[in-house]
Amino acid sequence: MRDKAFAEALTITDNALSVELSDGRSVSVPLAWFPRLLHGTKVERERWRLIGKGEGIHWDGLDEDISTESLLAGRRAGESQESLKKWLASRKAAK
Numbered sequence: 001m002r003d004k005a006f007a008e009a010l011t012i013t014d015n016a017l018s019v020e021l022s023d024g025r026s027v028s029v030p031l032a033w034f035p036r037l038l039h040g041t042k043v044e045r046e047r048w049r050l051i052g053k054g055e056g057i058h059w060d061g062l063d064e065d066i067s068t069e070s071l072l073a074g075r076r077a078g079e080s081q082e083s084l085k086k087w088l089a090s091r092k093a094a095k
Contacts, residue, residue, distance in 0.1 A: 006054030007068045012037065012045045019071055022054060033076040035084050036064040039091070063087070 005021040012018075017037065018028040031038045037045055037059070044061040051058045056067040066077075079087075 004055075005068060005072065007050055007057055007071075008054060010048065010057060012048075017066075017071075019057070019068070021068070027071050029071060029074075034064065034066065035077060035079065036062045036087065039088060040064075 005023040005025060007019050008022050009020040010018060012031070015031055016028050017031055017034065018026060020026050040059070040062045044059065047061055048057050048059050050056070051065070054068065056065055058065050064077075
């Protein structure tokens, strides 16, 4: 039996990230906690994959990783404002 909960599925709306866990729980957090997801397009947000057998979630197009442990602990993205600004600028330049 696993002693940790693992992500199994998720739903993303314009306002929230909701993750279904292996132990039957669900956790939902505001999308604003993860600015790269917030600024991503609907298509980019839908292109996710589980990593580490559900220990985390990865979005290739947004270069975002969120661990299940962080979600359960209520931790927001730890990216600095300067790093986020550079990322946003690079997205704008690529258009």
